[in-house]
Amino acid sequence: MVNVPGKNSRVVTINPVTRIEGHAKITVQLDDKGNVKETYFHVNEFRGFEKFCEGRLFTEMPSITPRICGICPVSHAVSSAKAGEMIMKITPPRAGQLVRRLIHLGQVISSHALSFFHLSSPDLLLGWDADPATRNILGVAAQFPDLAKRGIRLRKFSQEISERITGKKIHAVGIIAGGMLTPLTEDHRKGLLAWMPEVFETTRMGLDLFRRYCDEHAEEVKFFDDVRTLYLGTVAQDGAHELYDGKLRFVDADGKILADQLDPARYLEFIAEKPVEWSYLKYPFYKPLGEKNGIYRVGPLARLNVASRMKTPLAQKEFERFRAMGQGSLVHSTFQYHYARLIEILSSLEEAEIILKDPEVTSADTWSKGVRNQAEGIGCSESPRGTLFHHYTTNEHGSLTAVNLLIATGQNNPSMNRSLFETAKKVLKGSDIQEGALNRMEGAIRCYDPCLSCSTHAIGTMPMLIEIFNASGKLVRVLKR
Amino acid sequence: MTMRSLIIGYGNPSRGDDAAGIEIALAVEKLHLPDVEVRTCQQLGLELAEEFVHYEQVVLADASANGPEVFLENIDTRSENGSLQSHHLDAKLLARTASRLYGSQARVYLCTVLGENFEFGFGLDSQVKGRVREAVSRITGLLTEGVPHA
Numbered sequence: 001m002v003n004v005p006g007k008n009s010r011v012v013t014i015n016p017v018t019r020i021e022g023h024a025k026i027t028v029q030l031d032d033k034g035n036v037k038e039t040y041f042h043v044n045e046f047r048g049f050e051k052f053c054e055g056r057l058f059t060e061m062p063s064i065t066p067r068i069c070g071i072c073p074v075s076h077a078v079s080s081a082k083a084g085e086m087i088m089k090i091t092p093p094r095a096g097q098l099v100r101r102l103i104h105l106g107q108v109i110s111s112h113a114l115s116f117f118h119l120s121s122p123d124l125l126l127g128w129d130a131d132p133a134t135r136n137i138l139g140v141a142a143q144f145p146d147l148a149k150r151g152i153r154l155r156k157f158s159q160e161i162s163e164r165i166t167g168k169k170i171h172a173v174g175i176i177a178g179g180m181l182t183p184l185t186e187d188h189r190k191g192l193l194a195w196m197p198e199v200f201e202t203t204r205m206g207l208d209l210f211r212r213y214c215d216e217h218a219e220e221v222k223f224f225d226d227v228r229t230l231y232l233g234t235v236a237q238d239g240a241h242e243l244y245d246g247k248l249r250f251v252d253a254d255g256k257i258l259a260d261q262l263d264p265a266r267y268l269e270f271i272a273e274k275p276v277e278w279s280y281l282k283y284p285f286y287k288p289l290g291e292k293n294g295i296y297r298v299g300p301l302a303r304l305n306v307a308s309r310m311k312t313p314l315a316q317k318e319f320e321r322f323r324a325m326g327q328g329s330l331v332h333s334t335f336q337y338h339y340a341r342l343i344e345i346l347s348s349l350e351e352a353e354i355i356l357k358d359p360e361v362t363s364a365d366t367w368s369k370g371v372r373n374q375a376e377g378i379g380c381s382e383s384p385r386g387t388l389f390h391h392y393t394t395n396e397h398g399s400l401t402a403v404n405l406l407i408a409t410g411q412n413n414p415s416m417n418r419s420l421f422e423t424a425k426k427v428l429k430g431s432d433i434q435e436g437a438l439n440r441m442e443g444a445i446r447c448y449d450p451c452l453s454c455s456t457h458a459i460g461t462m463p464m465l466i467e468i469f470n471a472s473g474k475l476v477r478v479l480k481r
Numbered sequence: 482m483t484m485r486s487l488i489i490g491y492g493n494p495s496r497g498d499d500a501a502g503i504e505i506a507l508a509v510e511k512l513h514l515p516d517v518e519v520r521t522c523q524q525l526g527l528e529l530a531e532e533f534v535h536y537e538q539v540v541l542a543d544a545s546a547n548g549p550e551v552f553l554e555n556i557d558t559r560s561e562n563g564s565l566q567s568h569h570l571d572a573k574l575l576a577r578t579a580s581r582l583y584g585s586q587a588r589v590y591l592c593t594v595l596g597e598n599f600e601f602g603f604g605l606d607s608q609v610k611g612r613v614r615e616a617v618s619r620i621t622g623l624l625t626e627g628v629p630h631a
Contacts, residue, residue, distance in 0.1 A: 118527075137527065138574070141582050149531070149582060156528040170523060 012433060017442050019119040019136070026441060028424050036428050039421040039441075050403045057398050058084050058377065059177055065390065065405070066171050069451055071114065074107035074162065075383030077175035078244070079390040082379030084177025086265070087394060088370030095363035096179025099165060101244045102355045103172065103180075104381065105348040106161030108243060109199075111384035112300070112341045112348075113158060115449040116206055117151025120338060123443055124213045128220065129436030147209070150202040154345075157195045161352070164188035179367035186362050193356050196349070200314075203345045207318065210339055223440050224335035224447060225422030228253040229415055230286050230296035231305040231330070234382050237261070239308030241319075241347060243382040249306045250286060250296065255330045258286070264380030267389050271406065284411045295414045298386025299448065300340035305330045312354075315347030334419045337447040372398045383408050385451055409450040419444045483516045484537035486624050487587075489529065490521045492544050498596030498609045501544035501616075505592065508617045514624055525575050533579035538588045540620055541572040544609075545593040551615045553592045553623070590623065592616050 014026040031037040049068055056064060062080040066073030078100060085091065092100065118137045125144055126135050134142070141148035159169040165184055166172035174181035214221055230253065234246030239260075248262035250270065259270060273282040274291060285294035296302070304323070310316040322339055325331050331340075355361055372394060379390045386408030393402040423444035427437040490506025492499040503521045510519040518536075522529075525541070533539050545552070556573055558580035570578075576589035594612040605613065 138578065141578065145582055152527045152531070159528065 012428070012438075014438050014442065017445055018132075019122070019442070019446055026420060026445070028428060028441075030428070034429065036421065036424045039417065039424045050405055053403045054400050056400055058087055058372070058392050058394050058400055059398065061390070061392065061400070061403075062175050062177060063173065066175075068405075068407075070170055071111050071451055072107060072383045072385065072388075073171050074103055074175065075381055075388050076390070077172065078104050078381045079379040079383075079388050081175050081177045081179075082381065083377035083390045083392045084379070085370075086377035086379065087372055087374055087392065087398075088177060089373040090178055090368045090370035092179030092368055093363075093365045095183065095360050096366035096368070097245075098355050098358055098361045099180045099184050099366055100175060102184070102352055102361070103162055103165050103175070104244050105352045105355075106158045108348045108382075108384050109161075109345050109352075110155050110158035111449075112345045113151060113154040115384075115446075116210075116338060116341055116345075117148075117154065119449070120443075120446055121147070121151070121209070123439065123446075124209065128439050128443065129434070132435065132439070135439070147205060150198075150205060154199050154202045157192075157199050160195070161192060164192060176367065178370060181367060183364045183366045184362050189356055189362055193353070196353055199349055200346075203342065203349060206345070207339075207342050210342060214335075214339075221333070221335050223423055223426050224333065224444055225419050226332040227297075227334055227415055227418050227422065228332050229418075230258065230289070230294065231302040232286075232296050232298050232387055232411070233303035233306040234264070234380065234387060235260075235307055236311070240311045241303060241307035241309070241315075242311075243303075243344075243348070246382070248380075248387070251306050251330070253330065253332070255305070255326075258288070264387075264389065265378040267378065267380070267391075267406065271411075273406075273410075282410060283414045284406070285414070295418070296411065297415045298408050298411045299337065299384075300344050301331065301334070301337045302386065303382065304340045304343060310343075310347050312347050312350035314350055315343055318343045318346060334415075334444060334447045337449070341449070372396075385409050385449055386411055407451075409448070412448050412450065416445055416448050416450065419447070483514075483624065484627070485535070486514075486517045487532065487536040487539045488517065488519045488542065488620065489525070489539065490519070490542040491523065491525055493523055495601060495603060497598040497600050497602050498594075498605055499544050499599050500603075501594045501596055501605060501609055501613055502542040502592075504605060504613050505542040505594070505616050505620070508613065509620055509624075512617075512621065514621070517624055525570055525572065527570065527575070527578060530575055530579040530585075531583050533576075533585035533587045533589070534583050536587045538590065538623070539576075539579075540590045540592055540623065541575070542592045542616065542620070543572065544596040544599075546596060546599065548593065548595060550595045551592075551612050551619065552594075553590060553616065553619045556589045556591050558589065592620060 012028040017026055028036055029038045062077045065076040065080045068076050122135045122140050126139055162172045163169045166174040231251050234242050235249045236242040236246055248264055249260045250258040252258055270287050271284055272287045273284045275282050285291050286296050310319045322343060375394050377392050381388055388408050389406040391404040392400055395401050420441060424441050427440045488506050488509050490502040492502040494500040494503055506519050506521050556576040558576045572591045579585040594616050597606040597609055
C-alpha cells in the first residue's frame with residue numbers, strides 16, 4: 001500500500017513498472033483535489049543500435065540486431081534478413097521460407113505465452129490487489145500448479161522450435177539474408193509435431209480462463225480503457241491475418257480501410273515520428289492524418305482489427321467471437337489485447353502444424369546466395385508486439401551508412417500513455433493511493449506487453465520511488481521501498 | 482552405485498569469466514562419468530525445473546562476481562530465498578520450483594567460481610581457469626563418491 005502524505009502532494013511515481021520487458025517508470029500528476037491531471041510513461045533506457053551499427057556489414061545485422069531483445073530476437077533477425085535480401089535482390093528457397101516462418105511462429109508463441117501466463121495471469125488469477133510478493137508466476141504455481149506447468153511447457157515448446165532448428169533457444173543463429181543456414185531434420189520435425197496435442201490444449205485453457213475472467217469481473221475490466229485509435233498490421237493478399245510476409249494495412253477507428261496492400265518499403269510515406277521530452281521512446285503517427293489524429297496501435301489487438309479473417313479454422317472461430325465484441329465495429333478495449341494474444345497463439349500453432357506437415361520443410365535447400373545489388377533495403381515482419389521495420393542504407397562495400405529501426409512498442413507509445421491516463425483517472429481518487437490501484441495502472445501498460453529492451457526486471461518485489469513535488473514543482477519529499 | 486546426475490553449466494560465453502559455469506560443465510562432460518548428463522545454457526529458466534524429476538542430484542554451475550573462489554553447497558529447497566526475473570531465475574528459486582511444483586526429490590547443489598573479468602570477450606582469466614579445475618574436482622568427488630572433494 002502506498003500513501004502519498006501531505007496536502008501538497010501532487011506527483012505519484014511508479015518506478016520501475018513491473019512485469020514488463022525492460023525499464024520504465026510512470027509519473028502521475030494530481031490536481032488540487034487529488035484527481036489525475038496528467039500521466040507519463042517514461043522509457044528511461046537508451047540502446048543506440050541505430051548508431052553503433054553504422055559501419056557494420058549489412059550481412060552481419062541478422063546476428064547483431066537480435067541482441068536488441070531476448071524475447072523477440074527472431075523478429076529482428078527475420079526483418080533484418082529481409083532487408084538484406086532486398087539489398088541483394090534475392091529470395092530464399094521455399095524450404096528456407098518454411099523454416100523461417102516456423103521459427104518466427106515459435107517466437108510469437110513463446111512471447112505471447114510469457115506475456116499471458118507468466119506476466120499477466122497473476123493479476124487475473126490472484127487478483128489485482130494481491131500481495132505483490134506472490135503476485136507472480138510462482139504465486140500462480142502455488143495455487144494453480146497445473147496451469148502454471150502448462151504455461152511453462154507451452155513456452156518450452158516454442159523455445160524448442162528455435163533450439164531444434166538453430167541449436168539455440170534464445171538469440172538463434174542461422175537466420176541470414178538468403179534464408180536459413182540449417183534445415184529442419186526429420187527427427188526434429190517429428191519431435192515438434194509430437195507436442196501439438198498438449199500445446200493446443202494449453203491454449204484452449206488460456207482462452208477459457210480469459211473468457212471466464214471477463215465474464216466474472218466485468219467491472220474490473222472497465223478499469224481499462226477503450227482507446228479509439230487507428231490500427232496498423234500486415235495482411236495477406238486477401239486481407240487474412242499474416243505475421244511473416246504481409247503488406248501493410250491501416251484502418252481507422254470505425255474499421256474503414258485507410259491504406260491497403262502497401263509495400264512495407266514505403267513505410268516512411270505513411271509513418272512519421274515525433275520525439276518527446278520525457279522519454280527515449282518517440283511518438284509515431286500516421287502521416288496523412290497528422291500528429292493529433294494519426295495515433296495508431298500495433299500488435300495483437302491491432303492485427304485482429306485490421307485482418308479480414310484468420311487463415312486457420314480454430315483461430316477463425318475465436319476471431320469471430322472477438323470481433324463480435326465490437327458489435328459491428330472494431331474492438332477498442334485495451335484489455336482485449338490479452339484475448340487477441342491468445343488467439344494469435346492458437347493461429348500460430350495451427351500454422352506451425354501445417355508447416356511441419358509440409359513435405360518440403362525438411363529439404364536441405366534453405367539458402368540462396370547473393371551479393372549487394374542496391375544500396376537500400378527495408379525488411380518488415382510482425383513481431384509479437386507489432387509491426388517491425390528494419391531499414392538499411394549501405395555504401396558500395398555493403399557497409400551500413402544509415403540504420404532506422406521502427407520498433408513495435410515505439411509505435412504503441414502514444415496509446416500506452418493514453419491508456420495509462422484513462423486508467424489512472426479511474427483508479428486514483430484522492431490522496432490515499434492503494435497498491436492495487438498502482439498495479440492496475442501497470443496493468444494498463446502490461447496489456448500492450450511492451451518490450452523496452454532485452455533487460456529484465458524484478459517480479460514479486462516492487463521497488464518503488466515516490467517523489468512528491470509542491471505546487472511550485474519543488475521536490476519536498478521522497479519515499480522509497 | 483552412482484546416482485543419476487545432471488550438471489547444468491550456465492552463463493554468457495561472450496562475457497569473459499561469465500563462461501566459467503559452462504566451462505565447468507563441459508569439463509565434467511569430457512570425463513564421461515557414468516549416469517551423468519551435462520547441459521549448458523545462457524541462463525536458467527523455469528522450463529528447466531521439470532527436468533529435475535529424472536535425476537537424483539543436480540549441480541548448477543555458474544560464475545560469481547563476489548564470494549569464495551570456489552563454492553559448492555547443497556541448496557535448501559525449503560528456503561523462501563531466491564530471485565525471479567522475467568527472463569531468468571536464480572539457482573535457489575529453480576531448485577525450489579522443481580521441488581514444489583514438480584515434486585522433485587533431487588538433491589540440488591550450487592557450484593560457483595569467482596570471476597575476475599566480465600567484460601566483452603572470450604576466454605577465462607588464468608586464475609579462473611584454476612578455480613574451474615578445482616570446481617570440477619569437487620563436483621567429480623560428489624558424483625563418484627557422493628561427497629564433494631574439499
